[in-house]
Amino acid sequence: xxxxxxxxxxxxxxxxxNGLNLSMARGEVHAIMGPNGAGKSTLAxxxxxxxxxxxxxxxxxxxxxxxxxxxxxxxxxxxxxxxFQYPLEIAGVxxxxxxxxxxxxxGKEASITQEAEALEISPAFLDRNLNEGFSGGEKxxxxxxxxxxxxxxxxxxxxxxxxxxxxxxxxxxxxxxxLRTSDNALLIITHYQRLLDYIKPDFVHVLAGGKIEKTxxxxxxxxxxxxxxx
Ligand code: ADP
Ligand code: MG
Numbered sequence: 624x625x626x627x628x629x630x631x632x633x634x635x636x637x638x639x640x641n642g643l644n645l646s647m648a649r650g651e652v653h654a655i656m657g658p659n660g661a662g663k664s665t666l667a668x669x670x671x672x673x674x675x676x677x678x679x680x681x682x683x684x685x686x687x688x689x690x691x692x693x694x695x696x697x698x699x700x701x702x703x704x705x706x707f708q709y710p711l712e713i714a715g716v717x718x719x720x721x722x723x724x725x726x727x728x729x730g731k732e733a734s735i736t737q738e739a740e741a742l743e744i745s746p747a748f749l750d751r752n753l754n755e756g757f758s759g760g761e762k763x764x765x766x767x768x769x770x771x772x773x774x775x776x777x778x779x780x781x782x783x784x785x786x787x788x789x790x791x792x793x794x795x796x797x798x799x800x801x802l803r804t805s806d807n808a809l810l811i812i813t814h815y816q817r818l819l820d821y822i823k824p825d826f827v828h829v830l831a832g833g834k835i836e837k838t839x840x841x842x843x844x845x846x847x848x849x850x851x852x853x
Contacts, residue, residue: 624649624808625777630681631833632662632669639665641833642681647777650805654819655812656844657830658852663812666830667781671705672698686776700729702776706766706783713753718765721753722772729773738771742798759786767798774802779810784818796821816844 625647632640639662647653657663669676670683672695683690690698713721722735736746742764754762763783770778780799784792799822803809811822819827819841827843828835831852837843 624686625810626682626684628682628684630666630669630683631679632665632676633679634665634676638679639676639833640669643830643834645828645835647808647810649776649808651826652803652809652811652822652824654824654827654844655810655830655835656814656816656827656847657836659814661830662833663830664781667705667707667779667810667812670698670703670779671695696728699773699775704770704773704775704778706763706770706778706780711753712755712757714755716753717750718753719749722749722769725769726772731773733772733774735772739768741801742768742771743794744768760788760791763787763795764791764798767795771798771802775807777808777810778802779812781812782814783811784813784815792818793821816848819844 625645627643627645630640630643631638643666645653655663655666665676669678670690672693678691685698685703686701688701693701719735726733735749739746739749744764748761754765757765763786766783783795787795796818799809809822811818811824813819824841824844827839827841829837829843829847829852
């Protein structure tokens, strides 16, 4: 479903990704780990189509289509979803209004209240301004709620576990696991192996030096936790 070949990307003329290869099939969960500043969020943002990043070489194919050739909203419509490390706060737009607009733009229907309930999000929370004054945990739960509503083919979760206490992480993981099917795929970017205790990956990759330096199974995450990246 996703095929990244020899991807290079830079920001402000500074090369970050340098010949990255990654392939993902439907039904698979991949985790990307790696030291701070390795380029994990850069990879996520390049895939989402963030305009600040300049792709200097390589190809990305998503569901057989040339992803790099598409506008961010076309990528979303094709079934790509991104949960950002630092979700935006928007004043004057409630959570519910944002979800309704996004569902409409994607041509999808879903029960916002029902999906929220499943993630233990109260209805009152839906009427607050998008991400405004949300705690770290609330922002992350809200990102998973979007994923539940949009039902993407490929969801990329960037550091969804950061800032979560153990209870919030369990709820988030439960929500994510409930959305897994043999038809969709998940790319989890994380610093810590603990999230992977709850969301079992099929493959674990280490991003270092601008590329995937190492690939293994879940045991690689445990090994990294013990030995570090050095
Ligand atoms: P990670 O998510 O793995 O911690 P990032 O992808 O966020 O790493 O960052 C990779 C590198 O790109 C870092 O060295 C970071 O400082 C640099 N970088 C990210 N955004 C910018 C920017 N807007 N301008 C300049 N450098 C940036
Ligand atoms: Mg990051």
